[in-house]
Amino acid sequence: MINIAIDGPVGAGKSSVARECAKRLGIIYVDTGAMYRACALFCIRSGIEIKPENEQKIAELLNDKLDLQIELVDGVQHVIVNGEDVSDKIREHGIGMAASAVSALPAVRAYLLGRQRDIAAHNSVIMDGRDIGTVVLPNADFKIFITARPEVRAKRRYDELKAKGSDITLGEVLVDVNKRDYNDTHRKEAPLVQAEDAILLDTSELDFEQTVSGVTELIEQLGKL
Numbered sequence: 001m002i003n004i005a006i007d008g009p010v011g012a013g014k015s016s017v018a019r020e021c022a023k024r025l026g027i028i029y030v031d032t033g034a035m036y037r038a039c040a041l042f043c044i045r046s047g048i049e050i051k052p053e054n055e056q057k058i059a060e061l062l063n064d065k066l067d068l069q070i071e072l073v074d075g076v077q078h079v080i081v082n083g084e085d086v087s088d089k090i091r092e093h094g095i096g097m098a099a100s101a102v103s104a105l106p107a108v109r110a111y112l113l114g115r116q117r118d119i120a121a122h123n124s125v126i127m128d129g130r131d132i133g134t135v136v137l138p139n140a141d142f143k144i145f146i147t148a149r150p151e152v153r154a155k156r157r158y159d160e161l162k163a164k165g166s167d168i169t170l171g172e173v174l175v176d177v178n179k180r181d182y183n184d185t186h187r188k189e190a191p192l193v194q195a196e197d198a199i200l201l202d203t204s205e206l207d208f209e210q211t212v213s214g215v216t217e218l219i220e221q222l223g224k225l
């Protein structure tokens with residue numbers, strides 16, 4: 001069993017790197033951002049505004065009404081909300097900001113923490129998020145903090161959204177990236193921060209293949225697979 005923690009800000013490339021490394025190593029990739037996105041989508045659909053004053057209501061909603069399932073189909077994570085596969089829906093632009101807001105609520109973090117730890121306790125995983133190395137898996141076998149300059153991250157997000165047909169501008173994406181960085185690093189509960197024992201990887205100038213093979217090699221060198 002091996003647990004790898006990958007953290008970093010939006011658009012740093014952590015999910016693509018984590019997904020590909022997991023595939024090469026034959027272990028499971030767990031995207032915890034998708035879980036926060038699913039909670040945000042559920043709040044929106046239920047008509048509850050995501051704000052600190054509604055924390056109690058949101059906690060009750062999640063505990064009483066949300067059936068959140070994480071399923072792996074051919075190594076790809078699917079997020080199922082009350083029987084509906086919302087894996088594509090949660091990638092829509094507005095959901096990212098809503099997920100950032102919902103993730104600042106301690107009750108929501110507590111709701112997801114147990115599930116995330118449970119998955120890692122029963123599987124060899126590469127788990128990515130904002131607090132994996134610091135809070136979810138503090139004893140992970142290996143921790144990486146992946147980042148890149150905000151302009152580079154905004155351009156990557158912009159290209160992804162464009163490819164899906166969005167008419168958003170690069171300037172709007174950069175504003176969004178900076179705002180989410182601010183929210184995620186300034187919240188009280190489990191803020192985005194590099195774990196002391198995490199390796200820092202800046203992918204601004206790095207090629208995807210170089211990054212993936214470098215990270216895969218480091219994990220293989222642990223000799224735990």
Ligand code: DC
Nearest residue numbers: 032033034036099100103129130131
């Ligand atoms: O990685 P992502 O963009 O899909 O994450 C969406 C939001 O969820 C992000 O802005 C912060 C939050 N998040 C978090 O607080 N902790 C995690 N482990 C993963 C995501």
